[in-house]
Amino acid sequence: MAMNHARTLKTTITGKKAIGLVFQRTFAAGGGKAKKGSKGGAAGDAPKASILSKEVKSTTVVGANILKEGADPKILADSEYPDWLGHLLDKRPPLSELRRKNIETLPYEDLKRFVKLDNRARIKENNSVKAKN
Template sequence: MATIGIRKLRLASIRKEAAQLAITRGYSAAGGGKAKKGGKGGAADAPKASALSKELKSTTVFGANILKDGADPKISPDSDYPDWLWHLLDKRPLLSELRRKDTETLPFEDLKRFVKLDNRARIKENNAVRAKN
């Protein structure tokens, strides 16, 4: 499960690098946005390989630095992260599923979620009724 989190961080850094490459790419000055005459044209448009080593990519979270003079954070072992972090992407029950269950036997977290979602649904319904009048 911990490797899934690291893979997602790596994918996020790869996507950010691709976005930066797309943003910095511009038109050539000679052709005014057109390809040069006499050239094959295909080789110049190919994306360049990343200058970062695979080892550096697997140990650093690129793009996570928010400070002007700071550095990108290093990826720590899974034991250094809190347990709740690995459960953030777990699927939680929907309101329809919670309504089908007995509220007396629901765990506290599910009961709390049921009350929140039920109140939200009631508010939306009341607002829709008021908007029609």
């Protein structure tokens, strides 16, 4: 049914009028007023106050529970976690910094990272050369 209306508009309206109709913005019925409980609108854009207290937020990992039943896990003391967990966020040197260092004096982890990043860089370079040809 919409196609029939579009065809009649297409045949009867030409030129500048058609451009105006194509780019005309329309709104839903109701005068643009947002109803209470409706989707969208300015009333729903405001951030909602959290119903969780600060004490609960500071003692539990909110949203970490993936099961239907159960509770969010509690935050433990730092001594309860393994040592390697604290090192996950440590910054590792980029390839350019590793290339400047002497390869023979690098620790094993940095040497392994250098080999991996160097191989990745060579593969990218070879792929870009092949793509140009």
